[in-house]
Amino acid sequence: MAGWQFLRLQFIFPVVLLVLFLVDGNLAASLGLLMKEPIHAIPMLTFTWLFYAIQFGVIDRLPFYVYVVVFGVLFDIFYTGILGTYTLAFLLGTIVMEKLRPFFDERLMSGLLLLLIGQLVYLLVTLFAGIMIGADNLTLLPFFVYLVLPTILFNLILATIFYFPSWSLFQRLG
Secondary structure: OOHHHHHHHHHHHHHHHHHHHHHHHHHHHHOHHHHOOOOOOOOOHHHHHHHHHHHOOOHHHOOHHHHHHHHHHHHHHHHHOOOOHHHHHHHHHHHHHHHHHHHOOOOHHHHHHHHHHHHHHHHHHHHHHHHHHOOOOOOHHHHHHHHHHHHHHHHHHHHHHHHHHHHHHHHHHO
């Protein structure tokens, strides 16, 4: 790989990650239909971008887990005010996806299954962290019906739409 391609990846990856971090918050705030009681669909664009990096094999060319921790802390600071919840969720979700990645290929359905597993880990970590600190009192059934299913459906649709454009971008960058 040429040095300029490495620099482009080093520059573009965190810029897109920052933009998606901001879009996550704006989507959650502006699309009221995603948050109508009792159903909540949480946009996870930042997490999906981290999934694309794992799926398309660029994490070895980036300080990947530095980005995971930094953006987890940013999520904690800007969106919850409780330090550690999203940082742990981002870390565990990406670690599980990275460890399972050798068992999946680059086809769309395999990738979406890997993302589904990562999102489940992410959402379960946030649930248990919320229960531990007393910020959440959901039981598992309402959690899965009213939060997990709509969130996963919404994010898998978005991940499907942007799967091949992201694959093409990573191919050009690396």
